[in-house]
Amino acid sequence: MSGPVAMLRCTTYNTEEVEHAVRSAVGLLGGMSAFVKPGWRVVLKPNILRAATPDSAIITHPAVVRAVAILVREAGATPILAESPAGPFNKAALRLAYTRGGYDKVAEEVGMELNYDVSTLQVSHPEGRLIKRLDILKAVADADAVIALPKFKTHNLTRITGATKILFGVVPGVTKFGYHAKLQDAMRFSEALVDIITYVKPVLTVMDGIVGMHGNGPSGGDPYPANLLLASADPFAMDVVFATLVGMDPMSVPPLKVAASRGLSSCRVEDVPIVGLRLEDVRLEGFRYGTATTMDTGIFPRAIRRLGRRILAARTVDGKPACDTEDYAALDVGTAPKSIRSWVTRQVVANPQATERCIGCGVCVRSCPVQAISLVNGRAHMDWNKCIRCYCCHEVCPENAVELRRSLIGRLMALGSE
Ligand code: SF4
Numbered sequence: 001m002s003g004p005v006a007m008l009r010c011t012t013y014n015t016e017e018v019e020h021a022v023r024s025a026v027g028l029l030g031g032m033s034a035f036v037k038p039g040w041r042v043v044l045k046p047n048i049l050r051a052a053t054p055d056s057a058i059i060t061h062p063a064v065v066r067a068v069a070i071l072v073r074e075a076g077a078t079p080i081l082a083e084s085p086a087g088p089f090n091k092a093a094l095r096l097a098y099t100r101g102g103y104d105k106v107a108e109e110v111g112m113e114l115n116y117d118v119s120t121l122q123v124s125h126p127e128g129r130l131i132k133r134l135d136i137l138k139a140v141a142d143a144d145a146v147i148a149l150p151k152f153k154t155h156n157l158t159r160i161t162g163a164t165k166i167l168f169g170v171v172p173g174v175t176k177f178g179y180h181a182k183l184q185d186a187m188r189f190s191e192a193l194v195d196i197i198t199y200v201k202p203v204l205t206v207m208d209g210i211v212g213m214h215g216n217g218p219s220g221g222d223p224y225p226a227n228l229l230l231a232s233a234d235p236f237a238m239d240v241v242f243a244t245l246v247g248m249d250p251m252s253v254p255p256l257k258v259a260a261s262r263g264l265s266s267c268r269v270e271d272v273p274i275v276g277l278r279l280e281d282v283r284l285e286g287f288r289y290g291t292a293t294t295m296d297t298g299i300f301p302r303a304i305r306r307l308g309r310r311i312l313a314a315r316t317v318d319g320k321p322a323c324d325t326e327d328y329a330a331l332d333v334g335t336a337p338k339s340i341r342s343w344v345t346r347q348v349v350a351n352p353q354a355t356e357r358c359i360g361c362g363v364c365v366r367s368c369p370v371q372a373i374s375l376v377n378g379r380a381h382m383d384w385n386k387c388i389r390c391y392c393c394h395e396v397c398p399e400n401a402v403e404l405r406r407s408l409i410g411r412l413m414a415l416g417s418e
Pocket residue numbers: 354355357358359360361362363364365379380396397398399400401402
């Protein structure tokens with residue numbers, strides 16, 4: 001994976017204008033025929049986190065999918081839209097997601113197939129660090145090529161959900177929750193994300209940054225008009241640019257940090273050739289990060305912070321370091337009794353809580369990888385002693401009823417963080 005990142009301005013979802021921007025961005029990279037060959041079956045993998053309308057800014061806009069599908073057709077290949085939204089992977093759920101997102105109309109208009117095959121395969125990935133055997137959608141395993149179509153959004157576990165995280169969606173339905181349950185901190189989860197992307201190897205990534213999401217993404221934040229369209233054959237380079245644009249150090253983004261540790265990215269924006277707009281041409285004012293990722297032990301003196309990181313680094317699992325020294329998400333207090341660890345964790349991390357908007361639908365109950373949620377008097381109740389802070393409940397709630405809250409101590413500690 002290598003190559004420049006094309007970045008263009010696009011301020012509207014008008015189909016002609018989006019098609020022009022996508023055509024120009026892919027053209028700067030050599031055109032679609034540089035990535036797909038005639039006769040190929042090409043999976044387009046958008047971000048369809050859940051059934052949502054295009055104006056929610058939760059999903060990749062159908063105008064972007066349409067434009068890429070047109071280019072794939074022009075290259076003589078067949079575009080197939082495939083995704084496994086959060087929750088059960090079945091035909092009814094797919095139909096709802098395709099219809100609500102407007103992808104069914106695009107499919108009809110441009111001759112794109114919609115994947116309804118809910119069968120899955122277990123594939124071997126010997127080069128994977130954490131995942132040697134991977135469960136993925138059969139449609140993805142059978143495809144000649146995959147084009148990823150991420151959305152420009154924040155994420156409460158991995159800071160951003162862009163080009164690197166999007167391929168988690170090739171893991172079918174509830175199997176995703178098993179990965180969360182087994183890989184309980186951001187760095188280990190990110191190792192899995194990088195394993196997945198190095199298996200799927202998307203030939204091209206086109207990011208919908210026309211209206212992204214900031215704040216508590218990937219589903220509970222607010223729309224953010226970044227007015228950008230990005231394309232690249234290198235998903236890590238694209239996320240390095242994304243992180244830089246929103247003022248994050250790329251090395252603070254767990255999947256990028258993992259990629260850097262494997263020599264897949266330098267995590268330096270200076271090393272990424274950017275064509276089209278220049279970095280300095282883009283000013284993204286007022287972009288907010290997710291509550292759970294703004295943690296920094298800011299009120300403690302630097303020496304204490306360093307000591308805390310050393311303690312974290314000293315923890316081992318199976319003889320290997322359990323987390324990186326700067327892993328902000330993997331808070332633990334070593335061998336202290338479980339009750340104390342649980343109390344400390346509750347103070348310093350963001351805790352999910354259902355608000356009065358909860359309608360008791362139970363989607364989060366079925367989505368929690370560690371069964372930490374039950375319905376009490378018609379409202380979701382999160383057991384913070386069991387909770388592993390994966391924030392799946394926050395992602396999947398159709399009512400945006402799950403808020404991420406910090407204790408007073410946690411809020412004080414977060415003061416002055418990004
Ligand atoms: S919090 Fe959301 S997903 Fe969970 S029961 Fe309430 S409305 Fe449903």
